[in-house]
Amino acid sequence: MANSPRTMEKSGFGATQRTDAWWLQPVATAAGLGAFVVYSTLRAFENNFYTVGPYLSPFYSPLIDIGMGISPALLILWAPAGFRTTCYYYRKAYYRAFFRDPAACAVGESNEHKYCGETKFPFILQNLHRFMFYVAVIFIFILWHDAYKAFFFEDGVGMGVGTIVMILNATFLSGYTFGCHSFRHLIGGKRDTFQDGNASHGCWMGASKLNAKHMNWAWLSLFWVGFTDFYVRSVASGLFSDFRIF
Amino acid sequence: MPDVTFRISTGSAEQNEEKTYRVPVAEGWVVLDAVHYIQAHEAPDLAVRWNCKAAKCGSCSAEVNGKPKLMCKTRLDDFADGEEIVVYPLKTFPRIKDLVTDVSWNYEVAKKIKPFTPAKDTKWSMDQRDMDRVQEFRKCIECFLCQDVCHVLRNHDKKPEFAGPRSFVRIANLEMHPLDTASRLDFLKNEGGLGYCNITKCCTEVCPEDIHITDNAIIPLKERLVDEYYDPIAKLFKVFSGK
Amino acid sequence: METFEKHEHDVLVIGAGGAGLRAAIEAKAQGVNVGLVCKSLLGKAHTVMAEGGVAAAMGNVDPQDNWQVHFKDTMAGGKMMNNWRMAQLHAQQAPERVLELEKWGALFDRTPSGTILQRAFGGHTCKRLAHVGDRTGLEIIRTLQERAVEAQVPVYMECTVTHLLRAGDRVCGALAYWRSNGKFVVFTAKSIILATGGVGKSFRITSNSWEYTSDGLGMAYALGAELIDMEFVQFHPTGMVWPPGVKGLLVTEAVRGEGGRLTNNKGERFMERYDPKRMELSTRDQVARAIYTEVKEGRGSEHGGVFLDVTHLDGESVKKKLPSMYHQFKDLADVDITKQPMEVGPTTHYMMGGLRVDAETTATTIPGLFAAGEVAGGMHGGNRLGGNSLSDLLVFGRLAGIHAAEFSRQNKQGITPPDVEIQAATRQMLEPFDRKEGASPYEIHDELQDVMQNLVGIMRIEEDIKTALTKLEGLKQRLKTVRVTGSRIYNPGWHLAYDLRNLLNTSEAIARSALAREESRGAHTRLDHPKLSPEWEKITHVIQKDGDGMNLSQMPKPQMPPELAKLFEESH
DSSP states (O other): OOOTHHHHSOOSTTOOOOOSOTTHHHHHHHHHHHHHHHHHHHHHHHOOSOEETTEEOGGGOSOOOOOTTOOHHHHHTHHHHHHHHTOHHHHHHHHHHTSOTTSSTTOOOOSSSOOOTTSSTTGGGGGGHHHHHHHHHHHHHHHHHHHHHTTEETTEEOOBHHHHHHHHHHHHHHHHHTTOHHHHIIIIITOSOOTTOHHHHHHHHHHHHHHHTHHHHHHHHHHHHHHHHHHHHHHHHTSSOOOBOO | OOOEEEEEEEEOSSOEEEEEEEEOOOTTOBHHHHHHHHHHHTOTTOOOOOSOSSSSSOOOEEEETTEEEEGGGOBGGGSOTTOOEEEEOOSSSOEEETTEEOOHHHHHHHHTSOOOOBOTTOOOOOOHHHHHHHHHHHTOOOOOHHHHHOHHHHTTOOGGGOOOHHHHHHHHHHHTOTTBOOOOHHHHHTTSOGGGOOOOOHHHHHOTTOOOIIIIIIHHHHHHHIIIIIOHHHHHHHHHHTO | OOOOEEEEEEEEEEOOSHHHHHHHHHHHHTTOOEEEEOSSOTTOSGGGGOOSOEEOOOOSSSTTOOHHHHHHHHHHHTTTOSOHHHHHHHHHHHHHHHHHHHHTTOOOOBOTTSSBOEEOOTTOSSOOEEOSTTOHHHHHHHHHHHHHHHTTOOEETTEEEEEEEEETTEEEEEEEEETTTOOEEEEEEEEEEEOOOOOGGGSSSBSOOTTOSOHHHHHHHHHTOOEEOTTOEEEEEEEEOSSGGGTTOBOOTHHHHTTOEEEOTTOOOTHHHHOTTTGGGSOHHHHHHHHHHHHHTTOOOTTSOEEEEOTTSOHHHHHHHSHHHHHHHHHHHOOOTTTSOEEEEEEEEEEOOEEOOOTTTOBOSSTTEEEOGGGBOSSSTTSOOTTHHHHHHHHHHHHHHHHHHHHHHHTOSOOOOOHHHHHHHHHHHHHHHHOSSOOOHHHHHHHHHHHHHHHSSSSBOHHHHHHHHHHHHHHHHHHTTOOOOSOSTTOHHHHHHHHHHHHHHHHHHHHHHHHHOOSOBTTBOBTTBOSOOTTGGGEEEEEEEETTEEEEEEEEOOOOOHHHHHHHHHHO
16 A cells, blocks of 8 residues: 655654654653652662661562562562553653654654564563552552551550651552553453443442542652652751651 | 635656645635635546535545545635645555545455344334444444544565454444344454454544544444453353353 | 446435435345445534434333324424424434444443433423434444444545436436545446435534535436425524634533523523423524524623533533533633533524435335435424434434445436436536636635525525525626636545535525425524414425426425324323
8 A cells, every 4th residue: 555654744753743842741751750860779779778666668678588689679679660661651651752753743754663562572461460469459558558657666555657648648559550461350340241230330430539630649649659769868868857747 | 705715736646746725615615615616617637536525425434634534624724824725545555546546445345244143033123222232333434534544554564464443333333233133243353353453543533423433333342252251250150140 | 538437336325424324225135236325424414513402202211202202302393394204203213323332332321220321401391312422423323333343344435426427217326426536436226226415515603524415416407306305404503602713613502401591691491481491402493593693692601602511510520521511611712611601693504404205114206216314305394393303313223224335225227327327427516727817715605605594594585585595696697707726636626616516506495495384383483473373384395307407396284194193292
């Protein structure tokens, strides 16, 4: 089939007739994701300042210390990293920002590579997202447990700004995790009818509601999990001290 | 209102020539009004495909300043004062003439999709909750803007092995129909090439009917394919339950 | 000399809206060889714009509903001008046709018990309209389209039929051209079904798409078929009036069906003065006249309409029940209908008149030629009720399919269209290219729309109609000098030049019939004859080609059998 774009538009990366700042979004995404990856990698290898008082950094939870100088973070971070890497939203984000496949809609791509989408290794593994979701759910329990523990100071029950930070962290991560497309499918989306499934319909509606804002939850929880770690690190390293509310 | 400059792509599949027109516009005009004005006053043979001019039929798809749009829904007052408006036909399909492209490929693909297949003894009772989900897909007006913008078709030219977002919306409609008994998963995985979709969501961005193509049609279908082909646990479960 | 691409079918269906698709599906099911020709892409026909619903007395919401009630409503709405047998068949068969769609994959809104939900509409005494939000037409055309594809009906898309061909008294084929390259195609068929819709593009302000150029009416007229009831053109009461680019765009009656109120600039619900019993849900002719009068007497809105208001209803349910109206106003007029009233005024919407057909078989007066849908006349009488068009398409589309297939079986011997006819027709088509100077088709169309809008519009008067007839004659003369530039490849100027021939003939038929009917009935309002006259109720106008001229005659209306007539006595 004769394909007319060849006669109407130059091909190759960035070829477009769009007049708006289409490059802005992929650049911002790349910057945001890049910054997080750099920060979390540095923190994972730092192997220090991850707990203070009742607070535990989410990068180090659950805390598995096997010694030998191996950072506990390195033992567990594969799970949230895997969940986010295979997430349907992040896939869009990094396919656009890093692979430029496409960088933005109706914008040309570099034509050299042979495009296979998600049909071949390694991207075919994206289909296993639901298994990462199962793991992520375990982490949600752990993080809520961490948030619960953040009420128990050495001098008894109390609440600090850090407690709130940790609760919000668990909340945002829950909002992100339970809006997962795979979860939405498993909890009800796989059915063809809800005629005999009121509970299933309710769950599916709930997941759908979260899912509609999956991108927002993704960024909010990503930022906040980094911030939670940053907060714990700052208090632990003495950059500033935690404010006790009661 | 001041005149607006239009640069319109004319020509055939092999040849492209941009022509510039100054159009005196009225309040509330859309791009299609201007094209009609040009037809009536300057270029009577300027080819454009349109029908309802009410965003209901999906005929007047084009690319306005590089973005796939319905001309009948693209208002001129959405552009900056003095901004030149460039109109091109859909670029993913071969041009017939001027703003008209040959979209017959889409109709050929549609023929390959297994039609609605109810059970013989169906009781025709359906729940509105089930309707709510599938009726979204039925809103599709077949403007083929999603097919045009999808990079798998547009940049990688995978027409022989990829059915495109419009087809996936249709298949989602049938697969999630509460009374349908057929399965189109094999088609989706093989001939339809759902795996080529990397869910970058341009189809959803351009849909004039606001169908959440990626989140509500494509991803749920991908998940159904996982159930069928990629999830070892679901497979084991199937073996033991005999389903 | 040109060589022609040729195709042969038992039954050729022209037009792929609801009626054409339904006819093609049925004919195919009868086991004959069917071809479907349409001048747009498949699925874009005007049916796609139908919004409010399809009328069928299923009684899902109002159990007291049945075909008799529907029949009575239809006849009363049509001011008794309807062909009673068509109205009866329509009311009896509509429910079955709607349920059948569901079996082909249509997804109507549901009642809590899982049956098809039905809504109220103007002139329907029961909640009767099966619907899908406000995009019922889209649902129906998509369902039929998919069914036709499944049945493997060959579809010739963007192929415009220009002439019906005849051998002896029988129709035997059609000449068409491909829009994409301008090349001619000759179809040979044993029977032909016209499903080409109406004539809205004769008028300036219309809810109709460009396709509504009365091709079927014009072609059949040229062949000598009879057109009836042509004075009855429906003006839908609620079209958009602002901004200018969208003037005439339909605002579905479902807005009123769901509880929308009409008010004038004084905030009065003026329907109280015109039809206090039914208010906004009065018939379309009455509401359209009421709005016209309010505006004329200075109680209109800023842009020459009145207000249609749903702000007293729950905003979320408005968005759910009327999603496309919500978006239409938001996107095209910057009006949020959940917070602000809409501005609306009458817009040309539907042709009640059309080809005279036999009620049972949809056969026209030309052997082998059948007609279904808007192109056929008689079903809706003087005024069509909302929702009755979609059901009309289904009921009579199916009947056309059955009987055209039957005709083709009984007349197995196909006739080849005579070469001279084909040559003459193609010559006529190509003439405009040869002229070095001449009128622009766009100019002629522009003037035609002004003539019909201003002189044969919603309120008519003898003097105006006579002026219109003179002007139409002038336009006809100018059409003889029409000039087309460019090539035959997808050339809209050329397409319009052909359309004009049909538009001018049908416009003249409208004007002649309107001039002759000296009364006001249904959609036909004569300011100089404002009363409904019992004498005229018995008379149908028939238009037929007579040499180069147009002949108008009167035909007595068929009378209802006593058992049906009794239905009307009981209600008094």
